[in-house]
Amino acid sequence: xxxxxxxxxxxxxxxxxxxxxxxxxxxxxxxxxxxxxxxxxxxxxxxxxxxxxxxxxxxxxxxxxxxxxxxxxxxxxxxxxxxxxxxxxxxxxxxxxxxxxxxxxxxxxxxxxxxxxxxxxxxxxxxxxxxxxxxxxxxxxxxxxxxxxxxxxxxxxxxxxxxxxxxxxxxxxxxxxxxxxxxxxxxxxxxxxxxxxxxxxxxxxxxxxxxxxxxxxxxxxxxxxxxxxxxxxxxxxxxxxxxxxxxxxxxxxxxxxxxxxxxxxxxxxxxxxxxxxxxxxxxxxxxxxxxxxxxxxxxxxxxxxxxxxxxxxxxxxxxxxxxxxxxxxxxxxxxxxxxxxxxxxxxx
Numbered sequence: 001x002x003x004x005x006x007x008x009x010x011x012x013x014x015x016x017x018x019x020x021x022x023x024x025x026x027x028x029x030x031x032x033x034x035x036x037x038x039x040x041x042x043x044x045x046x047x048x049x050x051x052x053x054x055x056x057x058x059x060x061x062x063x064x065x066x067x068x069x070x071x072x073x074x075x076x077x078x079x080x081x082x083x084x085x086x087x088x089x090x091x092x093x094x095x096x097x098x099x100x101x102x103x104x105x106x107x108x109x110x111x112x113x114x115x116x117x118x119x120x121x122x123x124x125x126x127x128x129x130x131x132x133x134x135x136x137x138x139x140x141x142x143x144x145x146x147x148x149x150x151x152x153x154x155x156x157x158x159x160x161x162x163x164x165x166x167x168x169x170x171x172x173x174x175x176x177x178x179x180x181x182x183x184x185x186x187x188x189x190x191x192x193x194x195x196x197x198x199x200x201x202x203x204x205x206x207x208x209x210x211x212x213x214x215x216x217x218x219x220x221x222x223x224x225x226x227x228x229x230x231x232x233x234x235x236x237x238x239x240x241x242x243x244x245x246x247x248x249x250x251x252x253x254x255x256x257x258x259x260x261x262x263x264x265x266x267x268x269x270x271x272x273x274x275x276x277x278x279x280x281x282x283x284x285x286x287x288x289x290x291x292x293x294x295x296x297x298x299x300x301x302x303x304x305x306x307x308x309x310x311x312x313x314x315x316x317x318x319x320x321x322x323x324x325x326x327x328x329x330x331x332x333x334x335x336x337x338x339x340x341x342x343x344x345x346x347x348x
Contacts, residue, residue: 003044012040063091063304064112064120068100071222071248073276074159074293075123078145081297082121089305091118100220102127113140119304121145122154126190129153141307143300147190148326156326157300161191161273164289164331165198168243168271171287171333173206176341177241177269181214183228183253184245192217195245195273214239218246225252233260240342241269247276254282265340275334284337292329299327 009019014037022029022037029037040046063086067075079095086093094117096108102125109131112120119141122132129149132142136154148156172180182199185192196217200210213236216228228249232239244250250272257264264270264284271287272279279286 003046005046007044008037008041008046011044012037059118060116061091062112062115062117063093063308064109064115064117065093065095066105066108066112066120066122066124067095067097068124068220069248070097071251072220072274073247074146074274074291074296077293078121078123078297078300081294082301085298085301085305098124100125106131109135113138119143119308121300121304123147124149126150141304143304143307145296145300153324155303155324157296157303158190158326158328159291159296160328160331161194161291162198162201164273164291164333165195165243165245166202167198167331167333168245168273168287168289169199169202170205171335171339172241172243172269172271173202173208175241175269175339178206178208179211179214179236179239179241181216181232181236181239181242182245183216183218183225183232183242183249185220186217189220192246199243199245218249220246220248222248222251225249226256227252229253229256230260233262239268240344241271241339243271243273245273247272247274250279254286264338266343269339269342271333271339280336282338286338287336288334290332290334292331295329299329303327 005019006016009016012019014033018029018033019037022034023041063082065079065082067079070076083093094112094115098105098108105124106128109120109128113135117140120132120135121143123145124147126147126149129151132149133151133153136142142154144152144154144156146159148158169180182196184196187193187196203210214232216232218224218228225244225246225248229252244253257268262268271289273289273291274293275288275290279288
């Protein structure tokens with residue numbers, strides 16, 4: 001039998017309304033009565049009916065977090081920030097991993113809507129702007145992170161991908177590299193498109209054109225990294241540096257370089273986009289573009305909390321948080337031991 005508020009009230013010897021006020025923290029209830037009700041609830045293993053409470057208050061105190069995968073280190077960091085900030089504000093987080101499948105993502109968004117979530121943070125495929133727009137129109141808070149659907153009315157928190165890629169490629173050019181490989185995401189993805197644009201811009205500023213034989217684009221997956229670096233090493237033996245702009249692919253690139261005997265940075269200088277703790281402990285420590293994942297998560301939660309606390313925009317702050325604007329978090333090049341001048345320059 002499910003224990004309800006009626007049983008708790010009887011156990012504590014108070015009315016049902018008093019028990020309800022005590023468990024909700026009402027200042028009208030004395031500390032002694034509150035303690036008695038809480039002890040009774042604990043003895044009976046009482047679990048509040050959150051759905052009924054949500055119907056009464058029109059708030060579920062639930063936040064949905066939609067992720068493509070948990071391989072990406074930035075997604076991990078953002079998820080930790082969302083969980084911490086949500087808990088601090090009295091919200092529980094419902095997590096969905098979609099495998100970058102737009103259909104699965106849409107289904108999970110609908111499930112979250114059915115549960116009456118107060119807000120959503122979406123690190124998704126960028127294909128379901130119409131679905132999130134409908135939720136936004138109904139009063140649900142929505143923030144896109146890292147990827148921005150073209151038709152989304154919700155705000156988006158994005159990394160400075162183009163600037164970070166430009167800094168990474170410029171660093172390699174400054175060291176004297178000219179044949180710089182690029183392994184990135186598909187151009188249909190924001191990060192794939194913007195990181196390639198930064199790479200291309202840096203080359204163009206030095207009077208160099210993109211050599212497509214040095215470029216590999218593909219899915220955000222470790223297996224693609226293995227395939228891409230294998231093809232590049234076979235096809236372009238004169239490549240002296242590599243910018244690995246596809247973060248998930250790095251999990252395939254690094255073991256392949258090690259297993260094929262490619263010395264980093266002796267044979268090949270390497271920069272990876274997006275930091276992860278173990279990259280600093282790799283041998284050698286890997287130079288990275290840190291995209292500020294924690295800051296992305298913090299800003300996303302700030303915008304979401306503004307929406308959830310201020311409803312449909314009728315109070316200060318909410319309209320700004322629902323304006324479809326893109327917010328950028330800066331990237332930082334962290335130079336470690338995986339980059340050096342090309343062997344020809346060192347030998348000279």
